[in-house]
Amino acid sequence: AQKITQTQPGMFVQEKEAVTLDCTYDTSDQSYGLFWYKQPSSGEMIFLIYQGSYDEQNATEGRYSLNFQKARKSANLVISASQLGDSAMYFCAMRGGYSSASKIIFGSGTRLSIRP
Amino acid sequence: GAVVSQHPSWVICKSGTSVKIECRSLDFQATTMFWYRQFPKQSLMLMATSNEGSKATYEQGVEKDKFLINHASLTLSTLTVTSAHPEDSSFYICSARSTGSRVGSEKLFFGSGTQLSVL
Numbered sequence: 001a002q003k004i005t006q007t008q009p010g011m012f013v014q015e016k017e018a019v020t021l022d023c024t025y026d027t028s029d030q031s032y033g034l035f036w037y038k039q040p041s042s043g044e045m046i047f048l049i050y051q052g053s054y055d056e057q058n059a060t061e062g063r064y065s066l067n068f069q070k071a072r073k074s075a076n077l078v079i080s081a082s083q084l085g086d087s088a089m090y091f092c093a094m095r096g097g098y099s100s101a102s103k104i105i106f107g108s109g110t111r112l113s114i115r116p
Numbered sequence: 117g118a119v120v121s122q123h124p125s126w127v128i129c130k131s132g133t134s135v136k137i138e139c140r141s142l143d144f145q146a147t148t149m150f151w152y153r154q155f156p157k158q159s160l161m162l163m164a165t166s167n168e169g170s171k172a173t174y175e176q177g178v179e180k181d182k183f184l185i186n187h188a189s190l191t192l193s194t195l196t197v198t199s200a201h202p203e204d205s206s207f208y209i210c211s212a213r214s215t216g217s218r219v220g221s222e223k224l225f226f227g228s229g230t231q232l233s234v235l
Contacts, residue, residue: 035224045226048223090160093224104211104224105152106160116145 002027002096004107012113013082020067021077023092029053033074035104037094038086045091046113051075054087079112087114120212122227128169129200137147137195137230139210141175145190146212150224151183154207166193200234 003026013019025034036048051059051066057064079086092107101109119142129135139149147168152160164185167175172185180202184196194213197204207228 003213037224043209043231045209045211045224047224072130103162103165104163108225109157 002014002029002094004094004105006107007033010108011107012110012112012115014115015084016081018078018080019086019112020091021079021090021112023075023077023107025073025094026093027094027096029096033095034066034068035095036075036077037091037093037106038082038108039089039091041088046082048090049077068080082114084114084116087112089114098111120225120227124230125228126231126233128233128235132199133176133185134233135197135200137197137208137210137232139193139195139212139227141191141212141225144212145192147190149187149193149212151185151193151195151209152209152211154209154229156207160209163195198229199233200232201235202211205232205234 003078005024007022032053034051038048049059049061049064049066051068058068063080065078069076075092089109089111091109093104095102095104121142123138127135143233148168151163151166153163154160162175163178164175164186165181166187168187168190174180182198185199193222201228207229210227211224213224
């Protein structure tokens with residue numbers, strides 16, 4: 001069985017500071033993928049970053065980086081130099097296996113609020 | 117980037133009626149689409165996996181006769197909520213994976229969601 005855990009229901013961060021959103025996962029698959037999505041109040045889901053289980057380097061996408069610690073089964077999202085527009089819900093997600101039909105499950109989410 | 121169009125964005129209906137939600141991949145082919153349901157301030161719960169040309173795979177606890185899924189082409193999947201009741205009121209969101217990407221790294225592209233309110 002697969003499971004994604006996000007233990008931070010909400011976080012407040014000062015603008016321009018860095019923030020780390022926690023995510024741990026559990027899976028019996030040897031190959032899997034980890035994702036982070038952002039959901040603003042409009043409801044759309046915005047892809048942020050992807051990490052494959054066999055990728056040796058941590059993924060980075062602009063101000064977003066994924067701190068992948070495979071042995072600990074954690075995939076924390078780091079946002080550098082936070083901006084007011086970063087205020088949103090953030091979901092960690094996982095796909096077990098590399099099949100195109102492999103489903104993706106989501107964590108419970110973290111609501112990030114950036115203070116000016 | 118790839119675009120997924122979901123229609124309608126909002127729907128209000130009377131109890132007992134059926135509602136159809138469409139999900140289209142606009143510039144790529146999607147053999148697999150996923151339907152999620154999201155309650156306010158909660159996570160996305162996978163309802164079913166929609167496979168082009170075959171029956172959908174439903175998650176445990178999701179009534180297949182209530183939530184009918186049809187994936188007739190590589191660019192269109194529909195979710196029909198049959199005989200809707202107030203407890204079916206929720207945010208429904210579809211997603212599709214582009215088949216052209218490196219296997220394992222494909223992003224899920226999401227529709228903008230449909231807010232269903234059943235009176």
